[in-house]
């Protein structure tokens with residue numbers, strides 16, 4: 098069965114919740130593993146050889162989360178060959194600014210994956226500690242559908 102890994106870091110639980118929601122939207126079609134980068138090792142992912150990696154990142158001062166970036170960079174150094182595909186998602190609480198979506202470049206530069214889904218999911222929170230703003234369900238749905246098509250291509 099096609100395997101997906103989802104990774105994230107979280108302080109207030111927003112990114113964890115968004116990643117769990119994405120997992121539940123994809124878990125009928127794919128085998129999904131999910132982990133907080135502070136609790137798992139890059140080796141766990143490298144040894145599992147997933148078909149697609151979803152990298153979830155909260156935005157901190159206009160940049161993707163540093164612990165997620167470090168984890169992705171380390172993963173790149175231990176992978177024997179890149180993961181075939183990757184996708185990215187973000188949580189944030191300011192107005193969305195396209196410039197902060199730097200995780201796909203980090204994934205590419207670290208040679209973690211060659212083929213990265215150009216569309217990403219961004220979920221806006223009402224406040225730093227959440228909850229997320231209402232009415233974003235369609236974004237989840239579209240992202241899950243795009244990932245499902247992308248992984249089978």
Ligand SMILES: Cc1cc2nc3c(=O)[nH]c(=O)nc-3n(C[C@H](O)[C@H](O)[C@H](O)COP(=O)(O)O)c2cc1C
Nearest residue numbers: 107108109110111112155156158159189190191225
């Ligand atoms: C120190 C700090 C800096 C932040 N900087 C930004 C920012 O530049 N842009 C933004 O949209 N959100 C920013 N946020 C909001 C977080 O991205 C948002 O609350 C996120 O969902 C937190 O995820 P978590 O609950 O998984 O930790 C910041 C939050 C903190 C605590």
